[in-house]
Amino acid sequence: MNEQSFEDAVSRICEKDGDYDAEAYYFVRESLDRTVRALGREDAKDRHVTGRELCEGIRDHALEQFGPLSLLVLSQWGVFETADFGRIVHALVNEGVFGKKPSDSESDFKDVYSFEDAFEKPYAP
Numbered sequence: 001m002n003e004q005s006f007e008d009a010v011s012r013i014c015e016k017d018g019d020y021d022a023e024a025y026y027f028v029r030e031s032l033d034r035t036v037r038a039l040g041r042e043d044a045k046d047r048h049v050t051g052r053e054l055c056e057g058i059r060d061h062a063l064e065q066f067g068p069l070s071l072l073v074l075s076q077w078g079v080f081e082t083a084d085f086g087r088i089v090h091a092l093v094n095e096g097v098f099g100k101k102p103s104d105s106e107s108d109f110k111d112v113y114s115f116e117d118a119f120e121k122p123y124a125p
Contacts, residue, residue, distance in 0.1 A: 009095040024077035051108025071119040
């Protein structure tokens with residue numbers, strides 16, 4: 001999918017459901033690409049990642065990009081728990097931007113980790 005199509009899809013999603021800032025959708029897409037590379041699947045026929053793998057990739061990407069401000073940035077986008085990542089992913093699936101397997105479920109993203117453990121504890125004194 002080209003960049004314009006992705007932008008259009010995010011615009012449609014945000015118009016229908018304003019729960020998350022558009023930046024959250026872009027960040028999840030960047031995190032997916034990063035996760036696929038980190039898992040060595042960028043050249044594989046099946047680039048699929050699980051909800052847990054993506055949540056872990058998002059965590060790593062957020063810490064790399066935003067460091068101790070990760071929790072603040074995510075909260076400004078309306079993202080407060082890993083289930084929010086699932087809602088973002090499934091909105092993109094419904095727009096045809098991301099694919100999914102029949103076994104994939106939005107619940108795969110529920111309670112993967114607490115945001116406190118993931119984004120505050122690494123920087124605690």
